[in-house]
Amino acid sequence: MNTTTVSSGEQIAHHETLNVKVRYAASGKPYVNPKANPDETLAALKQQVLQFFGLVEGEVDGGRKVYFLTYGGVQQTDLSIQLKQLAQGEHHLELNLIEQFIQG
Amino acid sequence: MATDFELAVFERQLHEALELPEAKRWTLERDGSVPLGLFATMHPLGNPGELYKLRLHWSDLYKPPSLKFINMVTGSDSDPKAWPRCFGFRPSSLDACLPWTEEGQRLHPEWQHSAANAFPKTDAPIQLALINVQSSLDRTYQGRGPQ
8 A cells, every 4th residue: 555645744555556357359368467556547557558459559551550448338538647547546447448440 | 150159259258248338328248140239229428319239240259340331120130220330330331430430440451561551450359349339329418319
């Protein structure tokens, strides 16, 4: 557990780490980090997850590869948010990594 | 014709799909009319009363599956009203023109030679299809298809 000291000198305990799991639809093996830093941003997590799954965003032959994170079915557009903000006091955080396909 | 290996993988992955967090919102069942097929019932996030039954058929488990939405009363696979209006789904054409579907790849053969739009390499084909349908429903649902 980690602590934060408030103005009265009292120390408040909170989770020092988060158990984070990210599932990529195409992979049967999820990304798991049982000791994720709660202050880490979604942007930083996304980079780790892309690397874990061997994925690269950007221009490729025929178009552009784009991936996004969803939490509880909701696409996360603000990647500056911290993991602890998303977790809202929970110790476990599960997200999906989704490929943004084009429509023919 | 599905191989014994594909059949075994299919059976295992169907059970694994039932353990996904999203599966709390699904009903899944085998489609016994084909070796590699299933039915799933899903609903969009925030619209639990709007149920959609989809059918997935694979001719090869590691290639794009055929996706159809099924009329839950008649069992018809040719009812535009059985389709949700979502990104990539075309109720009037009774197909989903997306790179992960057989229909999309058939309509756009150029996709298979494109790094951007080829069918993704996958070791979890059932999960790939189900999560993509659920994600489309959750993020881009605009109502039921036209009559």
